[in-house]
Amino acid sequence: MHKQPIWMILTIALLVVRNAASADRPLEEAELLTDGFSALPLGRFSVEVGAHTEYHYLPEAAPKGSWAVSCFTWEVGFMRAWRVRQEGEDRIMEQTFRNGPGKHAHPMVIAGDALWRDYQVTVEFAPESDQHQSGLVFRYQNDRSYYFFGVVGQNAVLKKVNHASAFHKPNETILAQSKCAWQAGQYLRAKVALQGNKIVAEFANGVTLRAQDDAFNQGKIGLMADGPTRYRSVRVTTSHAGKKRFLARESRMQQEEASLQAANPKLVLWKRMSTEGFGVGRNLRFGDLDGDGVKDVLIGQVLHHGPKDQYSEISCLTAMTFEGERLWQLGEPDAWKDHLTNDVAFQIHDLDGDGENEVIYCKDFEIHVLDGKTGRTKYRAPTPLAKRKMKFDRILGDCLFFCDLRGTGHDRDIIIKDRYWNLWALDDTLKVMWTASCVTGHYPYAYDVDNDGKDEVMMGYTLFDDDGRKLWSLDGKIRDHADGVAIVRFRPDLEPRLLCAASDEGMFFADMQGKVLKHHYIGHVQNPATANFRDDLPGLESVSINFWGNQGIINFYDAEGTITHEFEPCQYGSMCLPVNWTGRSEEYFVHSPNVEEGGMYDGWGRRVVVFPDDGHPDMCNAVLDVTGDCRDEVVVWDAHEIWVYTQSDNPKPGRLYRPIRNPLYNYSNYQATVSLAGWSDE
Numbered sequence: 280m281h282k283q284p285i286w287m288i289l290t291i292a293l294l295v296v297r298n299a300a301s302a303d304r305p306l307e308e309a310e311l312l313t314d315g316f317s318a319l320p321l322g323r324f325s326v327e328v329g330a331h332t333e334y335h336y337l338p339e340a341a342p343k344g345s346w347a348v349s350c351f352t353w354e355v356g357f358m359r360a361w362r363v364r365q366e367g368e369d370r371i372m373e374q375t376f377r378n379g380p381g382k383h384a385h386p387m388v389i390a391g392d393a394l395w396r397d398y399q400v401t402v403e404f405a406p407e408s409d410q411h412q413s414g415l416v417f418r419y420q421n422d423r424s425y426y427f428f429g430v431v432g433q434n435a436v437l438k439k440v441n442h443a444s445a446f447h448k449p450n451e452t453i454l455a456q457s458k459c460a461w462q463a464g465q466y467l468r469a470k471v472a473l474q475g476n477k478i479v480a481e482f483a484n485g486v487t488l489r490a491q492d493d494a495f496n497q498g499k500i501g502l503m504a505d506g507p508t509r510y511r512s513v514r515v516t517t518s519h520a521g522k523k524r525f526l527a528r529e530s531r532m533q534q535e536e537a538s539l540q541a542a543n544p545k546l547v548l549w550k551r552m553s554t555e556g557f558g559v560g561r562n563l564r565f566g567d568l569d570g571d572g573v574k575d576v577l578i579g580q581v582l583h584h585g586p587k588d589q590y591s592e593i594s595c596l597t598a599m600t601f602e603g604e605r606l607w608q609l610g611e612p613d614a615w616k617d618h619l620t621n622d623v624a625f626q627i628h629d630l631d632g633d634g635e636n637e638v639i640y641c642k643d644f645e646i647h648v649l650d651g652k653t654g655r656t657k658y659r660a661p662t663p664l665a666k667r668k669m670k671f672d673r674i675l676g677d678c679l680f681f682c683d684l685r686g687t688g689h690d691r692d693i694i695i696k697d698r699y700w701n702l703w704a705l706d707d708t709l710k711v712m713w714t715a716s717c718v719t720g721h722y723p724y725a726y727d728v729d730n731d732g733k734d735e736v737m738m739g740y741t742l743f744d745d746d747g748r749k750l751w752s753l754d755g756k757i758r759d760h761a762d763g764v765a766i767v768r769f770r771p772d773l774e775p776r777l778l779c780a781a782s783d784e785g786m787f788f789a790d791m792q793g794k795v796l797k798h799h800y801i802g803h804v805q806n807p808a809t810a811n812f813r814d815d816l817p818g819l820e821s822v823s824i825n826f827w828g829n830q831g832i833i834n835f836y837d838a839e840g841t842i843t844h845e846f847e848p849c850q851y852g853s854m855c856l857p858v859n860w861t862g863r864s865e866e867y868f869v870h871s872p873n874v875e876e877g878g879m880y881d882g883w884g885r886r887v888v889v890f891p892d893d894g895h896p897d898m899c900n901a902v903l904d905v906t907g908d909c910r911d912e913v914v915v916w917d918a919h920e921i922w923v924y925t926q927s928d929n930p931k932p933g934r935l936y937r938p939i940r941n942p943l944y945n946y947s948n949y950q951a952t953v954s955l956a957g958w959s960d961e
Contacts, residue, residue, distance in 0.1 A: 309522035311398060312391055312500075312515040316363055316370045318344045324361040324372065324388070325351065330588070330620035333805065333826050333852040334561050334948050335898050336871040340851065346372070347850050349387040349422040349501060352828045360386040364509075371511045378411065378505035383447050383783070383802065384828030385412075387422050391499035391515060393847075394528045397474050398517040400500050404510045405466040409433055411506025415469050418498035421832045421847040423802050426454075426495065427503065428471050428480040428488070435459035437480045437488040439495075443800040446758055446784055454478070454490035466511070539887040543861060543879075544926035546891055549905075549912065551922045552603035554578060557595060557612035558918035561899040562619050565914075565943050566627030566636050568598050568606055568651040574905055574943075575600050576921065577638060579625050580616040584670065588621040589698055592675045593642050596625065598654060601905060601923060607654035610642075617918035621948070622721065624676035624695065627651065628944035630707050632689045639693070641676030646695070646709050660709035666701045666716065674701075680945050682725035684712065684745040686732040690942070694723050694736060699760060702738055704747060713747030718754045720761030721949035726775060728766070728791050737764050737777065742793070751793035759783040762805035763823075765951035766791075769809070769838035770818030776840070778951060780804040780823050788840035797840035802829035810857035810866040810938065810954035812882030816843070819955070820882055822868055826852040835882060846884040849876040856902040857954040859911045860888060860926065862935035866954060872897040872915040890915075895922045903943065909935040909959045935959045 325348045328340045340348070351358045360376035374386050395418075406413040414429010414436075423442050430436070437455040444450045459482060461467055468483035476496070481487040502510050517525070559580055568575040575598060582594035595610035625640035636651040647659045662673045680694040684704055691707040696719050704712045720739035728735045733745035739761045740753035759782035768775045776796065777789040782805065787798040807823040818838030825832040830852050835844040848870060857866045858879060871877035872890050877897065879888035890897070896917035905912040905923060908930040915922050938954040 309517050309519045310515070311395060311517055311522065311525075312345060312513065314345050314390065314513045315511065316344075316372050319346075319363045319370070319372075321363050321365060321370075323359060324348070324363050325359060327355060327358045329353065329358060331560070331618065332830065333620065334854050336851060336873050336877065337898070341876065342850075345390040346388045347390070349389045349850055350384045350828050350830060351386075352382075352384050357384075357386065361388055366509065366511070369511050371509050372502060373510070374413075374502070374504040374506075374508045377507065381447065382505075382828075383443060383449060384422070385503050385505055387416065387501050387503040389416070389419055389422075389499050389501040390513070391419075392525070392529070393420075393498055394525055394532070395499065395515070395517075396497040396525065397521050398515050399470065399472045400513070400515045401468065401470045402502070402510060402514075403466045403468050403512045404429075404502070404504075404508055405464055406430060406504065407507040408463045409461075411504065411508075412436070413504035413506060413508040415471060416501030416503045417471050418473065418495040419501050420495055420498050421829065421845070422501075423829055423832065424495065425498065425501065426478065426492075428469060429503075430459060430461060430467065433459060433461070435480075435482060435486045435488060437478065437490055439492055441494060442802070443785075445800055448800075454492055455480075455488035457486050457488060459484070459486045466509075536886050539881070539885060540889060543888050544928045546888065546913065546924040547927045547929070548893065548895075549923045549925040550601045550603075551920065552599065552601070553920050554597075554599075554916070555919055556614045557597045557608070558614075558617055558916070558920070560618045560918065561948055562623065563899075563901065563914070563916070563921075564625060564627050564946055565901065565903055566651075568627065568636060568638070569600065570635055570652060573601070574903065575606065577625070577627055579623060579640070580610070580613060581619045581623050582616065583619075584675070588619065590670055590675055591619065591621055591623050593623055593625050593640050596638065596640065596654070598638075598651075606652070609649075609654050614918070622678040624679045626679045626681070626944050626946065628681055628690070630681070630691055632687075632691060639679060641679070641695075644671065644673040644675065646676065646693075646705075648709070658709070663695065663703045663711060663714065665697065666714070669697070678722055678947055678949075680723050680725070680947075681942075682734040682736060684734055684736075686745075690944070694738070696723075696738070702736075704736075715741075715743055715747050715749065717741035717749070717752060718760055720764065722763070722947040722951075724765045724951060726766035728775065737766055739764070740779070740781075742791070753789070753793055753795070757781055757784050757787070763807045763949055763951035765807070765809060765953050767809050767819065767953055773818070773838065778807055778809060778821060778840075780807040780951065783827070786823050786834065786836070788836075799834070799842060801825070801834060801842075801845075802832060803827040804834075805949070806852065806854050806951075808855050808857050808868060808952040808954070810868075810952075811864055811956055812857075812866055812868070814865050816882075822855050822882075824853050824855050833880075833884065835884070844882075844884055848880070848884070848886070851876070854900070854948070854952075856900070856952055857938070857940075858902045858913065859904075859909070859936055859938055859954075862910050862931055862933075864936050864956070866936075866938065869900055869902060869913060872900050872913070890924075896920055906930070909937040
């Protein structure tokens, strides 16, 4: 038998040893991220943006350096949780908030790329006590789906978190754990190595945890702590081959999106006008005010009586054309009344059916009906008396919604509500027809469920008949209020179904008898929209976005209500408004007008249209057909000016997609947008 030279035997043995070691720990050859926070300014890292970012883009909440705040709640301490400090020679990231037990949101900052797969991450962190969990997040999908390695009490814990199994009940799986002695205030050095489905997590004190899990094969990293904790020295590496594969995946994705963007019409500025001194945040209404057949703009400034946004009313109305001509103005404009985090009661609608629009709004405990052309009062009436002890004897009016309760063939009946408890139905003379109580949520939806020519009203989780009789209710079964409801026939072979973004209760779909068909516990869900986002799926699809505690998570649903895709393009809320941009049957949706983080997305979560870097305002956006070629324009604005974008190929001839949408006279920051299929004549 031929003998191998001794040098060859030793070489083979060395390779075997190295390969065995690399099975658990990839070689630290190529750097993906190294951060000692030195590039970040000292001081508060997370900011108090709160409910404004439900439907406003605010640059102060944008990522800084390599890091972004992944979640916050309405608690001020949570919003202010992260800050950058100097500690001796080191600059550190510190989490300062004490999170309560059983919460579905955890203070977290994230960094890296969603396409990272096999990597090794090392971090040093020092919890102030062992009463809270603190550690490292990896293969982060979103702040409800990730792996965690850190300390929980005097234990080292490796676990998987993947949404929730019920209301506020986290779906956590402990993959491995061990006793781990450590002292509060002293730094722990944690290291996690990922290779395929293998996870090796270890502390420098010798505690090592191993697991195999197939849930998440790629994702970002994050720092997460439920109690005060200091972090320093974050480093992420991979092998040279691993980095090469990551760069190839990144390049393919960028090329795919670039190809889609090149195939779509570009955003071209159509109109631009100043609103200096009387401008607002997301509080515009659109409709033909002067009777010339072209849509105009109504700008509503808001007076808040407090606390916070619970009692609000219109303080100033300004009517303008898209040419910038001011038609009329009521009230005194005030540049400091430019923000809101709620709805207020004002709309543009042809209330009496004479072919000319009125403006209907609430102020000084009265409902006013104005002539749309001049702003002169046609008639008015007191708002309803409050049904419970409140700050005022009469309601201010939380919103206005128009529907057909009497079967007149025209939406000339009015639903008005208080903040969360009661609603009233008025006729077009402002006379109360009926009143009812329920957990109202924010904004209703009307649908003729029984085909009797009269609308039923879905308010929150309760369906009311046209006469105010309660048909069924899920109040008490669904524990949070509704942030957006709609009744939709998702496919021709399906009966109409309720779609509901139910705040912390997630997203659910129910039949018209109140039976819940699908319930997804995926965080604080709001602002749903239904449209034909994908031609390859039958019927209509829906999209929703998360806010409070889990902002920025976007989910897609098929016609049956099954989740088809989930992604997190950035850490903001948004209206996710469907946009008929191409005139073809597939619609996109607008996330925000921001150049870097915003854009239009398709039904697969790809950014298919980007906004130009031209200095446009990016705080707010709306989608509607202004120029009249069937396709939508995108209106973007802040308190200072309004810009309108159209397509680079406008006007486009031929047969174009013309979806049937919620009427503009039922416009709300909490609307569930429904875009039904339709086509124009050639």
